[in-house]
Amino acid sequence: MKFIFITLFPEQIEAAGRYSMIKRGLDAGLLELECVNPRDFSRDKHRSVDDTPFGGGVGMVLKPEPVVEAIRLARQKLPGAPVLAMSPGGVTFSQPLAEQWARCEGGLIFVCGHYEGFDERVYHYVDAKVSVGDYVLTGGELPALLIMDAVSRFVPGVLGKLASAEEDSFSSGLLEYPQYTRPVDFEGLVVPEVLRNGNHQLIAQWRRKESLRATLRRRPDLLPAQLSKADAKLLAEIRSEEKGTEAPVLPGEAGGMEGAPGNLPGTWGRK
DSSP states (O other): OEEEEEOSOHHHHHHHTTSHHHHHHHHTTSOEEEEEOGGGGOOSTTOOOEEOOTTOOSSOEEOHHHHHHHHHHHHHHSTTOOEEEEEEEEEEOOHHHHHHHHTSSSEEEEEOOBTTOBOGGGGGGSSEEEESSSSOOSBSHHHHHHHHHHHHTTSTTSSSSTHHHHTSTTTTSSOOOOOOOSOSEETTEEOOGGGGSOOHHHHHHHHHHHHHHHHHHHOGGGSOSSOOHHHHHHHHHHHHHHTTSOOOOOTTSTTSSTTOOTTOOTTTTOO
16 A cells, blocks of 8 residues: 655655554555655745745745645556545544545555645645644644554554454444453552453453443443443443442543653543
8 A cells, every 4th residue: 555645844754664563564565655745846946835824924824836736746646546635624533534544445645734734725636634633733744644554554464463453442433442461460460360261252251341341431422322232231230330439540640650640631541
């Protein structure tokens, strides 16, 4: 699968290809990265790509000519690939979108902005605006790399086992169950017995229950409106077990871990 980044900072993209699973995918020929720099299409001797905004205001706006020419070249290189502009005002990126875009034949084209953003007319030449969350970054490269990383996990061979992606948080619509490894006992914190008894049916049931528990505690909005009978039974057991008790303090919550930031949302430090 090929990813083309339209970016003023190709070095930032190239650096991401030197590590971890992305490097593995590149080395194996499963992934391919290419950058197109809008500066190469600038029409003045200074190779400028931005200008002051009409109507006044702070900052600079990326001009349409060089960005659109870069998009046209990228489309020639990857005909039919979706062109995604990184924008805080776009559709919010999600796991289902990662799975959907992983099925795109050929790859994806990312348009990465900077400064005060794109001239609005640039958006007439893209297929979608995409946001990675309700916050603003200094450029579109990090969001684009985040999307590439999430999509690449579904490319066969990149992770070694596709099940690694299929069993993650959000892939089933729920948060992931807790994971453990050796040692069995770490400073008095013990791996649950059910994970050590070799009964795969009980393990699967425990994992499903703990996935439901994690979702109920941290992201109840993700729970489906209609539950299967098995899930409804597990959820009833969870509510009964936790009725009248306080949820344990977890890392990132006030008092949860020595040295951890206090008063942060409970998702800090979790999958």
